[in-house]
Amino acid sequence: MSQKWLRREGLEWVDKEIITHEQYEKILQLYPEQHRMISFLPIFASILVGLSLLTFVASNWDGMSQITRFVILLITMLGFYSAGFTLYRKGHPWVGQGLLGLGVVTFGASMILIGQMFHLIAYDARVFAIWALAGLGMLYLYRRNFFYFITAVILFTGQVYAMVSFGEASWLILVLTLFGLGIYAWSTLHSLVGWLLSFLLGIQIVFLIFSNDIAWSWLSIIPIGFYAVGLLLEKRSVAGGFLFWSHTFGVIFASVMVFAQSDVRDHTDFLANPIAYMILFLGLLILAVYKSGWEKGKLVPVVLFLPMFYLPFGDLLYLLILFVFSLLLIYYGDQEEHRWKSKMGVILFMYSCFLGYIQLAWDFLDKSLFFLLGGIMLFVIHWLLRRRDRWMTKGGE
Template identity: 25%
Template sequence: MSILKDLQNLVEADIITEDIADDIRKFYQKKSSPPSNRLFIVFGILGAILVGLGIILIIAHNWDELSRFTKTCFAFLPLVIGQVLCGYTLLRKQDSIAWREGSSVFLFFSVGASISLVSQIYNIPGDLGSFLLTWMLVCLPIVYIMRSSATSLFFIIGITWYACEASYWSYPYEDSYMYWLLFLGILPYYYLLYKKSPSSNFTILHNWFIPLSLTIVLGTLADRTEELMFVAYFSLFGIFYLIGELNFFKKEKKRYSGYRLFGSLGTVILLLVLSFDWFWEDLRRGHLIFKEVISSQEFLVAMLLSLIASALLFLNIKKNQWSNVKPFAPVFVFFIIAFILGLWSPISAILINIYVLALGLLTIREGAKQNHLGILNFGLVIITVLIACRFFDTDLSFVARGILFVSVGAGFFLTNYWMLQKRKNQ
């Protein structure tokens, strides 16, 4: 870098001091080193995974010809190697992220391989759900001892897989309550990672993996009154969106946080699904009994998530005032009102359609206000999909439907053209 070459000349000319020159050198060295370090970390993690898979494949090739004792030795071999590597890392290389991540990931998969091999050798009964649960329980300490963010991500994937296997994919279904305890177990590491490296790639990946995992697994809590899970999901997406509106995520680029995307996209998808009459007709025919509803776990989950979302909304309003609150933030409140009305009246389907239309218009307004084409077009897409949904369940003539689509297409063109012209004139 040319500025580093000129530092000595600047010192000799008494323009800067030697201390300032050293600080500049350290700054640029720190700034230029991360790409190579990141690449080394990625290759370290991939190398650990490939070596582990290679060892398993080599052993598997001659597996049937080995004695039980030899099989047991080979079953524990990856686990021993992984522990030795982690021990060496803690003693000699604890400041190396590549060593920490690589050895931790190797040990993580070694644990899974050893458990499965020992179970197969000694015919220990069990299903995939119990195997995943045991694997994740054993590997949780690795995350904290090794300070491994890659292992944390694999852990989140593992507990999500366990919950899906236990409550979605197996029959008879089992409760996956252990997922929530394991999820709480990984949150302190997520907090420490955020405090230490808020803009690191590992933190960004956690910001995407955590809301995705919660979105997938929340449905496992459905039991007797499944209708209430819609309230729970609206509140969950409200929480995601409001977390994305917190100061840190609001100042960072959109890719740094999946919370706002999951919150807004999840809310729109649910609103569009519930804009049809089928759900509200089933809700009115369900004849929900009040005592059964308030004693159900779905009610407790919906209530808890709604209270958390309401608290975040209150803080958001207190900070920004109503005029500056984003359109997606209070949607969960409006849906709760529509849900209560929908227990007795068909008006809820109409209200949902009004919500979607208003949400699209307010999003277009927000995009124009921020001079952001992405937000503006998102609002147009919301209105377009709403019109498409009504295309299938209304008795409008083909001419009327065609006029609607032509109008929306013209709206796309005109709003984008207006926005581009506005940018040119600024």
């Protein structure tokens, strides 16, 4: 239990007369503060020990027979697993999960090395899918985030390997990510798990679109799709990741369109079928608006998701969208007293100014004048933001 959380919540209990101050002090004594870095030390220690063993084996690999290699790999893997199971069961969860994690890593390394020993050729990323199943087994057996992160790294590595080696994304790895990691993320209270899940899904969908000759403009469905999913899951901690990455992917797509719209608008590989696109887009838009409860603050991101690439002068429209979105973030952040949202709006406004400056002035301005105007613009923005902060501090007087 977090000592910081207990202190904060405990004071509220005292104020509400749920407990007395003396009881509050006694509760704090029952849960002494623990340094989380100290808890991570056994994991780091077990990783270093495991790496030393693997390094020793690798340095002497060429001088061993195949049977010796196979036996060493088997003993190493079983040793990590058995030691991890034993220590975990005896009340040493941090050391235990560190050794079990090394067991998962050794399992995958063993498959790859055995494949090399017997000259087995892989034609897809199934070896990473099997490897990920070992990580998922540990994840659902012990319900520890450590195994979630290990499995996420394996799945992401496998998808990158599939793209680089075979030029196509693996549907199997996407399914394992969606259901294997998704079911765990659905039930956990840790928001970081949701952020990682949504990032992995977003990147893999991008890979699938590029590797299957699908029109690139379908990429713009990812932000509004993630936003709708985030609103659907709003009461769960996993929702935060989908909401965050919907904004991030939306800003990235709009930024690319500011510079690339004129080049790709009429390209057959870019434009999606307008009828199919609009049916899906409007469906997601209606879902997002419905789940937002018509709250203006929740409707703001919809501006960022509008498909302006079908229109002429789409590059300028996307630049305008970035400006409007950033100003709305600042406004509603102030209205809701949400400082993080206001700060992100300010950062995005400066970023939009930078994009517009590059897009509109780079080609025709003398470069010295270009940088001079850029510096003056930043001074003006700084002055305006300082005035805004002083106004907010004085309560708008």
